[in-house]
Amino acid sequence: MTLATQITNWIILGVLVICFAYQAxxxxxxxxxxxxxxxxxxxxxxxxxxxxxxxxxxxxxxIESIKMQKYPAELIDTYIVADNCDDSTAEVARSKGAVVYERFNKVKVGKGYALNYLLNNMEEDGLNDYDGYFVFDADNLLEKNYIKEMNQTFCDGYRVITSYRNTKNFGSNWLTSGYGLWFLHEAQWLNRARMLCGSSCAVSGTGFFFSREILERMGEWNCYLLTEDIEFTVSQILQGEKIGYNKNAVFYDEQPEKFVQSWHQRERWVKGYQQVFQKYGKQIAKGIFKEKNFSCFDMTMSIWPAFFVTAFTIAASLALIIIGILADQDISFVLYNAGLNFLKTYGLMALLGAYTVFTEWKRIRAGAGKKMLSIITFPAFMFTFAPIAFVALAKKVEWKPIEHHCTVHLSQLHINE
Structure with missing residues (x-):
């Protein structure tokens, strides 16, 4: 049993080195x-x-944060698609000066369909005299220099750009801080590093830009999978597009505060990843092995290996324990090794959380105590991905809306500055 356990450990270590060494x-x-x-x-x-x-x-x-931008107001127009709403979303948006289209379709459900509906209606109404488009979720807030900063990166030649995703309810609980740290890690460790080394960055759900040329090449917004952001990213990379990143373009996102909502959201993410690789898998493999496209490899490693390594580790430990019990062998070393692997993983995730907290300390909108506590709870948040992923891959997952209640204004996020 000791030899089998050691071989398993070496396999896991080898996979980790192959998949993640480049991120060092x-x-x-x-x-x-x-x-x-x-x-x-x-x-x-x-x-x-x-x-x-x-x-x-x-x-x-x-909408208020958009109007507060340090960018000529006459060069920014805001369009809303009130998608299957039964509240006053449309009325509130119109009262704030946005152009609103209302959509009612219970069959084609999801953000991708809503965006396509919005863009098609704008085109039909002649509202297409734009150099580019920003995409946000309704719960977002923008720092005042957001569009100015993104315009600079657009002027640098990037036709798709992502930005710095911060969290407006970071300090609410272990879930919101877990999301917050992951998105900060994704922005500053991954996307900023990709930008510096000349690789393609990745769009993450909201807070991104694409040019008129990109839309014309697409024909229409045609990303309808459960993770339309990953689908958009992969499709652009496969067409040779290099996605840019602006570290100074900061926006705030609201994260789910209830575990059930968080479960449904991350379940959708995992199922969406599966859909993307079912649709684009052959092209991605061709990009990696034939065309030597590093960005294809990078996107693949950023999505799947962590789950598979975790799944393999859990399955291997359980298998060794069951075999040991059936063969009437001493399984104490297997149990010890499983516990040690858990502690090692927890420690590495806590270290990642600590690095993110301390490097982004001034930008995290929470008290010092909650920032420090998030380092301890971050591994727990990441561990919950494992059961969510197992369930998501084995069932049908549909898009479900996330309720948003954090009604803070941008000025409230800066109240202690």
Whole structure:
């Protein structure tokens, strides 16, 4: 049993090195590479696109933060698709000055369908005189220099751009802080490093930009999978697009505070990842092995290996325990090894959480105590992905809306500054 356990450990270590060693190089890039200077800045005309479903509590604050941008107001227009709403989302958005289209379709459900409906209606109404489009969720808030910063990166030549995803309810509980730390890690460790080393970044749900040229190439918004952001990212990379990132374009997102909602959301993510690789798997494999496209490899490693390594570790430990019991062998070493692997994983995740907390300390909107507590609870948040993933891969998952109740204004996030 000892030999079998040691072989299992070596297999796990080998997989981890193959899948994640390159991210250690990413970390080095954060400290040895400098941001390239921006090119000459030119002001562009933008449309802000927001798909909202029963978001009357938060949609007004987002529109207000758009109006507060340090960018010419006449160059920004806001469009809302009130998607299957039975509240006052449309009325609130109109009262704040947004152009609103209402959509009622219980069959084609999801953000991708809503965005396509919105863009098609804008096109039919002649509202297409824009250089590019921003996509936000209704619960988001933008820092005042957001569009100005993103315009600079657009002027640098990037036609798809993502941004710094912060959390407006970070300190609510272990779930919101867990989400918050992961998105900060994704923004600063992964996307910023990708930007520095010249690789493609990844769009993460909301807070991103695409140019008019990208939309024209797509024909229409045609990303309808459960994770339309990952589908959009992968489809653009496969077409040779390099997605940019702006670390100074900061927006705030509201995270689920209830475990049931968090379970449904992350279940959708996992099922969406599966859908993306079912649809684009052959093209991704071709990109990795034939075309030597590093970004295809990077996107694959960022999504699947952590789950499979966790699943393999759990399955291998259980198998060794069952075999040991059936063969009447001493399984104390197997149990010891399983516990040790758990502690090692917990420690590594806590270390990742601590690094993120301390490097992004000033930007995290929570008290010092809650920031420190998040380091301890972050591994627990990550561990819950394992059972969610197992269930998601074995069942049919449908898109479900997330309720938003955090009605803070941008000024309240800066109250202690």
């Amino acid at each position: 190089i990413y970390w080095l890039f954060l400290y040895i590479k400098k941001d390239k200077p921006h090119k000459e800045v030119k002001e562009h005309r933008f449309a802000v696109l927001i798909a909202a479903r029963n978001e009357e509590a938060v949609i007004g604050q987002l």
